[in-house]
Amino acid sequence: MSDAEPAAERRARAAALVRAQQGADLVVLPELWPLGGFAYDAWSDGAEPLDGPTADVMSAAAKAAGVWLHAGSIVERDPDGPVYNTSLVFSPSGELVHTYRKIHRFGFDSGEAIAMGAGQEIVTAATDFGTLGLATCYDLRFPELFRALLDAGAQLLVIPAAWPERRREHWTLLARARAVEEQAYVLACNTAGTHGGVEQAGHSLVVDPWGKVLAEAGMGEQVLTVEFDPAEVARAREEFPVLRDRLLGIPAPVQR
Numbered sequence: 500m501s502d503a504e505p506a507a508e509r510r511a512r513a514a515a516l517v518r519a520q521q522g523a524d525l526v527v528l529p530e531l532w533p534l535g536g537f538a539y540d541a542w543s544d545g546a547e548p549l550d551g552p553t554a555d556v557m558s559a560a561a562k563a564a565g566v567w568l569h570a571g572s573i574v575e576r577d578p579d580g581p582v583y584n585t586s587l588v589f590s591p592s593g594e595l596v597h598t599y600r601k602i603h604r605f606g607f608d609s610g611e612a613i614a615m616g617a618g619q620e621i622v623t624a625a626t627d628f629g630t631l632g633l634a635t636c637y638d639l640r641f642p643e644l645f646r647a648l649l650d651a652g653a654q655l656l657v658i659p660a661a662w663p664e665r666r667r668e669h670w671t672l673l674a675r676a677r678a679v680e681e682q683a684y685v686l687a688c689n690t691a692g693t694h695g696g697v698e699q700a701g702h703s704l705v706v707d708p709w710g711k712v713l714a715e716a717g718m719g720e721q722v723l724t725v726e727f728d729p730a731e732v733a734r735a736r737e738e739f740p741v742l743r744d745r746l747l748g749i750p751a752p753v754q755r
């Protein structure tokens with residue numbers, strides 16, 4: 500992905516990649532890819548509604564391939580509010596069945612916390628092969644969100660991202676931590692190339708409920724194809740039932 504590539508070309512290229520995945524169950528794209536990820540100068544002009552050009556193209560691509568499609572995120576223009584970093588999930592018939600507005604906005608060296616509104620809803624998506632739990636990029640650092648997704652029934656945690664190369668160790672470590680902690684699959688799809696001059700980490704990865712990395716991409720743009728058994732979530736939770744030992748209600752701290 501290069502900063503210079505126009506959104507229409509990115510959409511056409513992404514749609515062709517999705518169409519080529521016929522026979523897959525689920526396809527996942529990264530965060531904010533139509534606008535070149537974290538190139539926040541482009542966000543205001545490039546924001547689009549939920550029935551805008553990215554949704555149109557992705558709906559058609561999901562339908563043509565007959566796949567569940569987590570189409571990464573767009574800058575959503577809400578006519579009544581701010582813009583949001585919003586993920587889109589399409590069914591194999593091309594229907595937009597779920598959206599998720601990123602809850603934790605990245606405020607460190609990015610304008611996201613200023614430019615975007617914060618999502619307020621925990622979102623899960625029931626599919627033919629299990630329940631997806633939706634999170635986006637920086638959300639990965641906040642385990643309480645993933646506990647809430649677990650409690651809402653999530654079995655496969657899907658995390659599109661635009662994570663920079665300089666913190667790649669955190670990306671892979673946190674993806675594995677969330678998988679072990681929630682005893683769930685983690686499907687973490689990251690951008691490659693540069694956004695606004697920032698080198699992206701690539702290294703999309705799929706982690707099983709035991710924390711084992713089943714597949715990991717390199718730094719460049721690539722399609723990562725992974726076969727796994729969603730029933731492993733139930734097996735892992737049964738075989739090593741650590742989630743049963745959760746403290747339901749943290750005791751108040753004692754002053755000594």
Ligand SMILES: O=C(O)CCC(=O)C(=O)O
Pocket residue numbers: 530537604605635636637638640660661662663666669
């Ligand atoms: O947390 C990080 O290190 C990166 C987060 C980020 O780039 C994002 O939320 O898009």
